[in-house]
Amino acid sequence: MTGRILRGLIAPVAAAVAAIIISSIALLLSGNDPVEAFREMWKTIDSTQSITIIINTAVPLYISGVAVAIGFKMNLFNIGSNGQYLLAALVAGWAGAEVSLPPFLHVPFIFLVAILVGGSWALIAGILNVTRNVNVVISTIMLNYIAIGLSAFLLSELFRDRENGGLVAQTKEIPASGQLPPLNALFEWFGFEFGEGVELFGFFPFAIALGVGYHILLNRSRFGYDLRLSGTNPEAALSSGVNPKKMVLITLFMSGAVAGMIGLPYLMADPTFLKYGDAFPTMLGFTGLGIALLGRNSPVGIAAAAIVWATIERATQRLGPIGVPPEIGRILQGSFLLAAVIAYEVVKRRNDAAAAAAAAQATQDERLASGTDSDGESSDGPAPSPTSPGGER
C-alpha cells in the first residue's frame, strides 16, 4: 500500500521539481533571486491562520476540479464550467436572497437552484451533442461566453439590488437563514487554535461530502462503471448495453450541476461576499480545469491539487514586498501543470509497458510449460496503448 502511494508520488514530485527549476530560470532572467523568493514563499505555511485561508481558497477550487473531472472521466470535456458557475451563482444568489425560509429549507433551496441552473446550462451542450453532433468543447466554450453576457445582462436589468442605492450592480445579501456559519467553534472544541480574526468557512464539510459522493458514484456504482468504461473503451461500453447518448446527457448535467456549486462557498459562507456582484471571482471554472488535470480526476488527487494551487496563490502574495513580481506564481502553476501532465503520461506508459511485458512473459511461460510453443509467434512487445481521443465530432 505504501509502495503504491510512493510510486504514485513520483510523477507529481518530478513535476514540482521541474516547475521550480523553470520558475527559477524565469526569476533569474528577470533579475530576481530565486532562492530568496522560494524561501519567502515557503514561509506561507507557517501559521494556522495562513493554512485556514488556504483551505478556504481551496474549497471552491476543489468543487471546480470535481465538476470537470466527472466529464473528463468519460472523455467528455466540459470546458464551460466557468459559465455554468457564474450563471448558477447569480441566479442562486438572487433567489436565495428573495425567499425567506427556515434554515433547514433555505440552505437546500440555494443548493437546488445552483445545481439546476448549472446542470441545465451544461445540458444545452449535451443536447446539441446528441441531436446535432456538435463538439462538446466548442459548444461549452461558446455557452461560456453567452453565460458571461447573459449574467451581466440579468444582473444589471433584473436581479440587482435596487433598494440599496442601486449604484453597484450586485444582488441582495443572502439572509442569515441561508448562510453557513464558520466552523471555528467546532474545531476549537477539539483543541484546535485559530489565529486572530480568521474563520474556517462553513462550506468545508460539503466539499468533503462532495468528494466522498464522487468517489462512491465513480468507483462503487453501476453508473460510475459505465462512465469509466465509456471513457476508456466506448465500443465495449456500447456492446455492454450502455446508451452513449444518455451517458452524455447525464454526465454533462452532473458536471454542470457540480459546477453550479462552485460559487456557493462565496455566496453562503464567505462574509465578505454573501451576494453576487462585480467583485465575485470570475475565473474559478478555468482554474478547475487545471486542478482536475493535476489531480488526475481522483477525489484525493483533486483535493491535493486544490490545496497546492491555493498555497501557491497565497504564497505569491508575500513576494510583492520583497520586490519579486507575484506573476511568477502563474508561471509556477502553469509549468507545474504541464510537467505533471507529461509526467503522469510517462509513468502510465511505463506501467502499461511493464504490465504488457509481464503478461507476455506469463503467456510465454504457460506455453513452455504446456509445450505448445510451435507456431513461433512472438509477442509484439510492449506497445503503448493509445489513449482514447476526445473526438465526439
Added chain:
Amino acid sequence: MSLIVPNQEEADADPVTRAWHQRPHWRIFLWTCVGVAVMSTARILSGNDDLTSSGTFGVALRTAAPIALAGLSGLVAERSGTINIGIEGMMVMGTIFAGWWGWEFGPWMAIVGGIIGGILGGLLMSVATTTFGVNHIVAGVAINLIAPGVARFMANELFSDVQGGSVTSSPGNSGDIGEFTVPILSGGDLFGWSSPNILEWLEDTGWFMIADVAGFLLGITSDVSWDVALTIGLFFAVAYLLWRTPLGLRLRFAGERPSAADSLGVNVHLMRYTGMAISGGLAGMGGAVLVLFANRYQEDQVAGRGFLGLATMIFGNWMPLGTAAGAGLFGYAQGITLRTNPGELVRALVLAAALGLLVVLAWMIYTQNWRAIVPMTAITLVTFWAYFAAQEPNNQLVFVTPYVVTLIAVSVGAQRLRPPAEEGIPWFKGMQ
C-alpha cells in the same frame, strides 16, 4: 485527395447528367444569391443600411482575420494529426510577443514576434502530445492555462515600468502598418491619380441586391490593412502547401494514416512537429493581427477567438474554403457589435435570420421534405416573434452575438463532417 470519401450526393449522381441547378457550383451560386436577397430585403425592411454597408463589411473583414487565422491554425494542426485546443493559448502568446516587438521595433516586427510566440506555444504543446503522447485535449487545456500566466509575467517585466504601459497593456505600437485600396473599383490611388470609386457609387444607389454586393466588395477592397491582406494570402499559401506539395501530402498522411505513412518512410513525429509549428505560427499571427487592430497588447484580448477559429474549421469541414467562409460569418457577427448602434444592427440581423428561415421553410415545402417541418416552423415563428416583440438589445446581450451565431452555425451546419482519420490519437513507432 483519394483518401477522402466522396459525399453521398457526389457519389449517387453523375455531375454531367444532373440538372444544372443541382451541380455543386451552381448550388453554391444559387444559395449565395438567395443569401444576398435575404440580407438586402432585411436591410430595406428594417431601414438599417448599415446591415450591408461597406463600413460594416470593412470591420467584419478586420474582425474575421484573427478568427480565420485561428481556424487555419486548427486546420494545419488537425490535418497533421493533432487536435489543437491550445490555439487560444498560442494566440495569447502571439499577442504578448507582438505587443512587445510592435512597441520596440514597429508593426511588421509585431507580426514576426507574434508568429515566433505562437510557434513557441505550438512546439511546447507538440512536445507533450507528440513525444510524450499526452491526450491532445488535456495538453491543449494546459497550454490555454499556461499562456495567460506567461503573458502576464512577461507584461509585468516589459511594460509595467514604461510610460503608457502597465501589467495589462503595452505602451502601443510604434507606427502603423498601413492600408491599401484597390484603384478604379474602390477609389484607390494609381500612380498619383485618384481613380473613380465605382463601388461606392453603386452602394449609394441603394438598389436591391446590387447595393449590398457593392457594399460587400467595397468593404473588402478599400482601406484593407496589410496584415489582413497577408491573412488572405496565407489561406492560398496553406491550401497550396497542404494539397499541392510533397510536404503537404506527408503532413496530411501523418494525420490520416500515421502507420502507413511510417511504413513508407515518412517521419510521422517530424511531420506532427512541423504541423504544430505552422499551426502555432498561424495562431500567433492571429494574435499579432489583434494587437495591430487595437494598436497595443491588452490582457484578455483574445477573448475566445481561438475557440471561434476551431469552430470555423469544424464548420468548414477541415477545408480552407469552408474555414474562410465560417470565419467570414463569425467575423461579421463580431464586426457588427463594434459598429455604432450595434443593438439596432443585431435586431436587423435577427430579421435577416427570420427571412432566411422562411426561405428554407419554403424550400422544404417545395421539395416536400416533411421530416423536420414542425421544429423548423416553430423556430421561424420564434425568430419573427423575437424581431417584432423584443426591443433593441442592450450592450451585454449584443456582446454574445458572435458566440450565439457560432453555436447556431455549428448546430445547423453540415452534418456529414469528415475529420482527419487518426487525429488526436498519439502515435508511436511500432503501433498498428
